[in-house]
Amino acid sequence: MKCYPVPRENLVLSIDNLKDDIPEEYLSHKECYENVIRKGSVLYDIFSELSKDRKHKAHQAPSNAYRISDGIMQNVNPFLLHFALFVPAITNQATPEQQAEFLKHGFGIIGTYAQTELGHGTFLRGLETTATLDLETDEFVLNSPTLTSYKWWPGGLGHTANHCVVMAQLYVKGKCHGPHLFFVQIRDIETHEPLPGLKLGEIGAKMGFNTADNGFLGFHNFRIPRNNMLMKNSQVLKDGTYVESKNEKLTYGSMVFVRVYLLSDMAYMLARAATISVRYSAVRHQSHIKPDEPEVQILDFVIQQHKLFISIATSHAFKICGLWLWQTYSKVMEDIGKGSMDRLPELHALSCCLKTTSTRDAGWLIEQCRLACGGHGYLMSSNLPSLYTTATAAITYEGESTVLLLQTARYLIKSWKRAMEGESLPATVSFLSEYFNKRYNKWENTPKGIVDGLKLVVAGVTKMCAESIQKHVSRGQQYEEAWNSSSVQLIKASEAYSRALLCEVFWFEVDKVSSTLSNNLAVVLKQLAELYITYWALEKRGDLLVYTTISKDDLDKLQERYEELLALIRPNAVGLVDSFDIRDEILCSTLGAYDGRVYERMMEHALKSPLNAETVNQSFHKYMKPVILKHKI
Numbered sequence: 001m002k003c004y005p006v007p008r009e010n011l012v013l014s015i016d017n018l019k020d021d022i023p024e025e026y027l028s029h030k031e032c033y034e035n036v037i038r039k040g041s042v043l044y045d046i047f048s049e050l051s052k053d054r055k056h057k058a059h060q061a062p063s064n065a066y067r068i069s070d071g072i073m074q075n076v077n078p079f080l081l082h083f084a085l086f087v088p089a090i091t092n093q094a095t096p097e098q099q100a101e102f103l104k105h106g107f108g109i110i111g112t113y114a115q116t117e118l119g120h121g122t123f124l125r126g127l128e129t130t131a132t133l134d135l136e137t138d139e140f141v142l143n144s145p146t147l148t149s150y151k152w153w154p155g156g157l158g159h160t161a162n163h164c165v166v167m168a169q170l171y172v173k174g175k176c177h178g179p180h181l182f183f184v185q186i187r188d189i190e191t192h193e194p195l196p197g198l199k200l201g202e203i204g205a206k207m208g209f210n211t212a213d214n215g216f217l218g219f220h221n222f223r224i225p226r227n228n229m230l231m232k233n234s235q236v237l238k239d240g241t242y243v244e245s246k247n248e249k250l251t252y253g254s255m256v257f258v259r260v261y262l263l264s265d266m267a268y269m270l271a272r273a274a275t276i277s278v279r280y281s282a283v284r285h286q287s288h289i290k291p292d293e294p295e296v297q298i299l300d301f302v303i304q305q306h307k308l309f310i311s312i313a314t315s316h317a318f319k320i321c322g323l324w325l326w327q328t329y330s331k332v333m334e335d336i337g338k339g340s341m342d343r344l345p346e347l348h349a350l351s352c353c354l355k356t357t358s359t360r361d362a363g364w365l366i367e368q369c370r371l372a373c374g375g376h377g378y379l380m381s382s383n384l385p386s387l388y389t390t391a392t393a394a395i396t397y398e399g400e401s402t403v404l405l406l407q408t409a410r411y412l413i414k415s416w417k418r419a420m421e422g423e424s425l426p427a428t429v430s431f432l433s434e435y436f437n438k439r440y441n442k443w444e445n446t447p448k449g450i451v452d453g454l455k456l457v458v459a460g461v462t463k464m465c466a467e468s469i470q471k472h473v474s475r476g477q478q479y480e481e482a483w484n485s486s487s488v489q490l491i492k493a494s495e496a497y498s499r500a501l502l503c504e505v506f507w508f509e510v511d512k513v514s515s516t517l518s519n520n521l522a523v524v525l526k527q528l529a530e531l532y533i534t535y536w537a538l539e540k541r542g543d544l545l546v547y548t549t550i551s552k553d554d555l556d557k558l559q560e561r562y563e564e565l566l567a568l569i570r571p572n573a574v575g576l577v578d579s580f581d582i583r584d585e586i587l588c589s590t591l592g593a594y595d596g597r598v599y600e601r602m603m604e605h606a607l608k609s610p611l612n613a614e615t616v617n618q619s620f621h622k623y624m625k626p627v628i629l630k631h632k633i
């Protein structure tokens with residue numbers, strides 16, 4: 001990711017009107033939205049001034065913008081899609097001339113990415129919005145022919161964005177050429193009124209993400225210039241000639257960008273949850289270990305360490321793998337720029353399974369952190385409930401998890417077939433060839449031995465899937481039916497692949513840099529990496545017993561080593577979460593504040609409840625009192 005000037009956190013955090021007088025949970029749906037627009041506009045203004053001062057492209061946010069925005073917003077920023085998808089879609093899918101035209105107003109326009117419809121989110125080839133070329137006027141006419149074709153979910157679409165990139169089925173001279181992207185203005189810049197021919201609004205309250213302004217959009221004979229189709233990969237000429245893309249999947253490139261980014265985003269989500277729950281566990285004293293000694297820090301319970309230390313390790317795993325995946329993405333994008341798309345399928349497969357595993361793991365681990373804080377974790381003021389609802393949305397958006405795992409499975413099966421035919425495979429799947437040629441080692445109780453074992457599981461399950469598909473085909477099913485019949489196993493293969501990748505990259509990246517680190521830092525990072533790998537070896541012991549030569553004795557030794565690692569990490573646990581370096585103003589948690597004044601902060605926050613503004617609420621006199629007096633004996 002390009003490095004842009006970084007607004008120092010304390011600069012942004014010192015701005016008075018970025019602070020909230022009333023906790024957001026006490027605002028109405030509408031007040032919440034207006035509040036984040038107020039704060040988001042201040043940030044938007046800062047980023048705009050910042051980029052102009054330094055002659056950077058005046059439409060890209062600085063690298064730590066997301067982190068600051070997350071902290072200031074206390075919730076999702078309705079301007080997020082402008083930076084996350086709208087601008088990347090234009091810079092990746094429009095010609096240079098179009099980019100100059102569409103982005104000439106820099107921060108003067110606010111965009112979103114309108115792809116999902118009421119009736120379709122996953123199956124893009126089933127999208128119903130149409131863009132039909134009018135040769136006479138040199139325009140496209142956009143229509144939403146059915147209710148299910150209304151765009152539904154795009155962030156910022158309801159009341160914030162005045163432009164969007166729309167995915168629509170391209171029709172030229174009566175022929176459909178499939179989904180293509182179009183640059184569309186949807187509101188008047190001055191008045192912000194929806195343009196004629198459009199129906200716009202927000203989709204209503206959600207489980208979380210309630211400040212994202214997810215909206216709906218319907219087109220009725222809405223006209224845009226022909227040049228508003230993003231034409232880097234495919235073109236429609238003035239005479240109606242359609243020029244095909246070298247690879248129709250390049251249209252989906254913007255989704256790969258966000259999927260790659262989400263690994264790092266989940267690392268940050270988990271860092272926050274781990275900071276809150278570990279610090280709280282160091283402050284909270286509850287119960288005894290030795291009956292004749294005082295109540296202990298709950299962090300001294302080994303089971304509490306088992307619940308929480310995996311989150312510290314996983315945050316580092318996602319951060320390190322996120323950087324590795326980003327490097328892969330950047331290299332593949334560079335290759336595509338030079339005309340080679342050989343590695344796009346591999347990147348697609350990697351981004352699908354790693355996005356899925358990182359978002360799913362972030363979800364259940366944040367929930368585990370919440371539960372580890374007892375009742376106080378259930379308070380909104382702990383910030384753990386909001387972290388949970390924000391993180392788990394990512395399991396669905398940017399590609400629903402099951403569907404993406406099936407995409408990776410598609411790549412594994414193809415790679416398995418290539419291994420059977422003796423073809424060479426990319427390094428990320430070359431273990432399939434080794435397995436096929438029976439070139440693998442006896443189990444070793446070491447991090448490398450575990451990684452090799454997890455790869456054997458992937459190969460074994462992939463082989464089982466290939467055989468299952470073949471079995472169904474031989475019984476008369478079409479390939480697609482046989483694929484569907486085998487999908488439970490196919491998901492398992494992708495999940496195993498993703499876990500093996502995370503363990504391998506985490507361990508070997510840490511091992512690679514450890515010689516450059518101070519001894520103490522190298523020791524602790526290796527302990528975290530070994531904890532992560534050993535945790536997952538124990539979680540996947542069933543598969544290891546089926547597909548490797550691991551023994552019951554090996555597993556017992558792994559369990560013992562795991563518990564040793566918990567004890568080794570315990571003295572550094574608070575220091576490790578402090579090293580995530582997340583300021584109180586961004587952490588926003590009564591349980592996780594750096595000074596450890598948990599109970600005072602909880603009471604301060606409780607007193608901010610509007611209900612506590614008076615000792616007797618009016619509802620007593622209006623509703624309760626008549627009933628109490630009526631039934632008073």
Ligand SMILES: CCCCCCCC/C=C\CCCCCCCCCCCC(=O)SCCNC(=O)CCNC(=O)[C@H](O)C(C)(C)COP(=O)(O)OP(=O)(O)OC[C@H]1O[C@@H](n2cnc3c(N)ncnc32)[C@H](O)[C@@H]1OP(=O)(O)O
Nearest residue numbers: 044061065066069079083084122124249252348397398399
């Ligand atoms: C003011 C301050 C603000 C601060 C901001 C700071 C800056 C922030 C910057 C970044 C932050 C980012 C943070 C993220 C936050 C995001 C918030 C929410 C965003 C949510 C957005 C969305 O949800 S957008 C909509 C997403 N939708 C999807 O992902 C749809 C999923 N469906 C699909 O991808 C496809 O339809 C499918 C792959 C599932 C199926 O398609 P299809 O049926 O065509 O595929 P096949 O199975 O037939 O396969 C065909 C063939 O194509 C290959 N392929 C498919 N997809 C891709 C792809 N994407 N790339 C490459 N190749 C692909 C597939 O492998 C097959 O190949 P074969 O060779 O045939 O095997």
Ligand SMILES: Cc1cc2nc3c(=O)[nH]c(=O)nc-3n(C[C@H](O)[C@H](O)[C@H](O)COP(=O)(O)OP(=O)(O)OC[C@H]3O[C@@H](n4cnc5c(N)ncnc54)[C@H](O)[C@@H]3O)c2cc1C
Nearest residue numbers: 113114115116120121122153154155393397398399400402
């Ligand atoms: C918070 C949030 C923000 C969002 N922001 C945006 C945005 O900014 N822009 C945008 O365009 N979209 C956005 N979305 C929409 C999001 O991208 C879609 O919800 C997502 O792609 C899933 O599509 P769907 O909702 O239609 O679910 P479906 O695809 O209908 O999935 C429903 C179920 O069907 C299953 N299923 C579907 N297809 C298959 C298959 N081939 N094989 C097996 N099972 C299958 C799925 O696994 C799932 O269990 C957002 C969604 C959320 C929740």
